Amino acid sequence: MLNLKSGAMVFAAAIAAQTAWADEVRVYNWSDYIDEELLAKFEAETGINLIYDVFDSNEVLETKLLAGQSGYDVVVPSGTFLQRQITAGVFQPLDKSKLSNAEHLWDTIQERTTRYDPDNAYSVTYMWGTTGIGAIPEKVHAVLGEDAPLDSLELVFNPENMEKLAECGVYFLDAPGEMIPAALNYIGENPDAQDVETIQKAEAVLSAVRPYVKKYNSSEYITALANGDICVAFGWSGDVLQARDRAAEAENGIEIVYNAVQEGSLMWFDQMAIPADAPNVEAAHAFIDFIINPENIASASNYVYFANGVNPETQELEADVIGDTAIYPDENTMQNLYTTSPWGPKAQRAATRLWTKVKSGT
Amino acid sequence: MNFRRFFLISVPYVWLLILFLIPFGIVLKISLSDTALAIPPYTPTLDLAGGWTSIKEFFSQLDFENFAFLTTDDLYWKSYLSSLKIAFLATFLCLLVGFPIAYGMANAPDEWRPTLMMLVILPFWTSFLIRVYAWMGILSQEGLLNQFLIWLGVIGEPLTILNTNVAVYIGIVYTYCPFMILPIYSTLEKLDGSLLEAGEDLGCSRTTAFWLITVPLSKSGIIAGCFLVFIPALGEFVIPTLLGGSGTLMIGKVLFEEFFSNRDWPVASAVAIVLLLILIIPIVLYQRNEQKMMEAEQ
The missing domain is CATH 3.40.190.10 (Periplasmic binding protein-like II)
Structure with a gap:
């Protein structure tokens, strides 16, 4: 009887572990790069447990990705690094049908990121600057x-x-x-x-x-x-x-x-992408979709003072963000920028x- | 009976095989490979499924190119040399600090010893990284050390210690001192006090007795402590990165650059193999010396 009971408990624990794994998304992003309240909001809205780690250099991220089995579901490399990593086969194409907010992405930025990610098949812009x-x-x-x-x-x-x-x-x-x-x-x-x-x-x-x-x-x-x-x-x-x-x-x-x-x-552009060996692809898409929701991305930009990849007309950016040419440069400066x-x-x-x-x- | 003996002998060998030889083989293999833009970022990779021909092909693709590359740029030998210098000096400083502490502990009243031992081990309860970060706070221009020295009136202007080699020495001595203290303490603790008394009876002053009896008898502890400090200090990466300046040249930092910035795992592995060779030579010499001494005693 005792054996049976402990056996059942082990089984239950295994199932619990399994579901915990299924409902977990691991994100690796730059340091000081998000409004932490957004992370709590994501967990509350989706019920997915979020593990959020940070790095401060593309090199560190890239080495983890090239070693394979990084364990992350969403990573945020910069454009130049992303391009090379796509060639190395690090990422899987995004399933756009799972990104209901993709329609809000800003074409001005998307045009420029095709340089790194042709057709924007593997990534969407988080922030640029x-x-x-x-x-x-x-x-x-x-x-x-x-x-x-x-x-x-x-x-x-x-x-x-x-x-x-x-x-x-x-x-x-x-x-x-x-x-x-x-x-x-x-x-x-x-x-x-x-x-x-x-x-x-x-x-x-x-x-x-x-x-x-x-x-x-x-x-x-x-x-x-x-x-x-x-x-x-x-x-x-x-x-x-x-x-x-x-x-x-x-x-x-x-x-x-x-x-x-x-x-x-x-x-430069920091692009959200999903590693080919991501453990939870479903949740990864849910996270990206959550972030590019105009309301959420606006609160991220209002917090970190970076321009984002979503069309500014769809979102409510604070005046000191959208109105600041240091963040959203005027036409002249834009022409002057190089990639x-x-x-x-x-x-x-x-x-x-x-x-x-x-x-x-x- | 024979089986039992065989089993007992095999345990350390299996240990050595799993934790040293196999990882070493992997690193050696990568050091003979070429970089590639792939996962993993080097080629060739061993494909056992392909049978004998693919294994033969695999070996034919390995070469010593990366080791040759290390000789083309003076950065590498300069870094090895600078690491050796820092590790030697830091080991010596650790000995200067560690020996008196161990000596004091061994001569302390019996009931104090567990507490003193505890105090030496206590820092390990905090993460190594956090302790090094704490040193950044202590050594910075506005840090505790400078404030204290200014308050004492020793200095008028804050000293620049953080991001210099001095900070690296402080960091290494602080971090690795317990590894020096513990082996020395364990030999000093076992030291037979009657030998010192005999020495004094025969007309030795206390200082002479210390140099003629205590130091030689604690030699094994001193050597063990020096190795325990020297070896990790030589390859140290965290301390020179956080406390050292951009001018601090250490092989651990070069290794990081090769691995992370250049994504050149093969050259990074070659750097690591050479580092290992540098370490193995003094260890082998030491072993031979020990063996000779043992044979001489017999």
Whole structure:
């Protein structure tokens, strides 16, 4: 009798485990990239248990994906990385019939993402933005004078400016895929250069300002700017605006501005996609569909200060989001933005090596 | 009876096979492969289903190209050298800090020892990562250490410690000190006190007795402790990444770059194999030395 009972319990537990597995979705997204209330809302609406992990570099995500069996159902790589990962067979095509909100996706953005994902078969855009300069004008003006070029690469790549800025602190992104195109753009080379020779021209630009860069990091500048520990960060649009928001909340009197650079900024797209070996494909589609629901994506954008992939006309974005040209650039700036394609293995190795050399001097 | 003996001997060998030789074989195999844009990101992969011909083909595709590549760029040997230097110095610092602590513990009253032992082990109750993060808070410009030193009046301006090699040394010494203390403590604890008394009876001063009796007798503990600190310190990645600056060159960071940024698993594996070879040489030398000493004693 006892045996029978414990046997039944094991069986029941196994079923419970099975259903728990079936109703679970694992999402791997960038850090500081969502309104946490949305996550709770997703669980409440769908009854699906959500496990939400974060990363702060495409490289870490990619290595997990290429190793296989990452265990994630939804991941959010940037466009260039997505393109390469599609080639490697990492993703499965999306089942558009399961995405009832797909009709709201913004064609302006979708046109551009076909560069990475032809026909947008594997991914939908979560957020997009530009890479530019975050600055605390008061501090920058104090060291460089009133006419400091806050919206120009001159600010961060001209050693004369950087030498002075070192006093108040400058952070750069620790991402060769962002910094090398910017450096190439500064010297008038094609930022999307694929040949090793051109890529290596970025080294002189980056090494010349190396002594004045306090840190290379892709996430810490949000806090550092908000606290006023640094005065300039070369970073992602929404992150800088989050810093602005945090400083305002803390009422510490620090004012932060973000500018896409006049020489042209890199435009990037973070794409939601489903790995080929995702354990719960059904729930993955449910999550993506939930996120691109205009109401939900609007609250995400209102929170993280990044523009999203859904048509702005269908959603209620707050005035300081839709009205801010740092987030939704005007027509002129849009024309000026450039995109990059993924590097091949040789160019990638050259870029990584160059980046190590810039950072460590070896 | 024979079976039992065989079983007992085989246990450590099976252990070695599963936890060392097989993983080593896998890494060695990847280091001889080429990168590919696929899952997994290297080629060739072994297909046992294809039978003998596919296995032969598999082996014909392996080569030493990646090891040759390591010699073409001075980044690699510079990183190995810099890691060796940091690991050596950190081990020495650990010994300087760890030996007096172990000595103090071994000479403490019996009833204190369990508490002291507990205090050495206690940090392990917190995640290693969190403890290293805590050091970031302590060592930063606005951190506790700088505030304390300014308050004492020792310094006027905050020192830059975080993101330098000094912070890396502090991190390694802090993290690995218990691995130095514990083996030394266990040899010192077993030390026969009457030997010291005999030494003093024969006219040895306490300092001389310490150098002539205590230190030689704790040698096995010191060597074990040094290995336990040196080996993980050499391949350390977390500490130089979080506490070190971008100028801190360590092979663990190079390995990360190869693996994550370049997606070049074969070269990353080659780096790891060379690291292992660097570690194996001193270990083998040490083993031979021990064996000779044992033979000499017999």
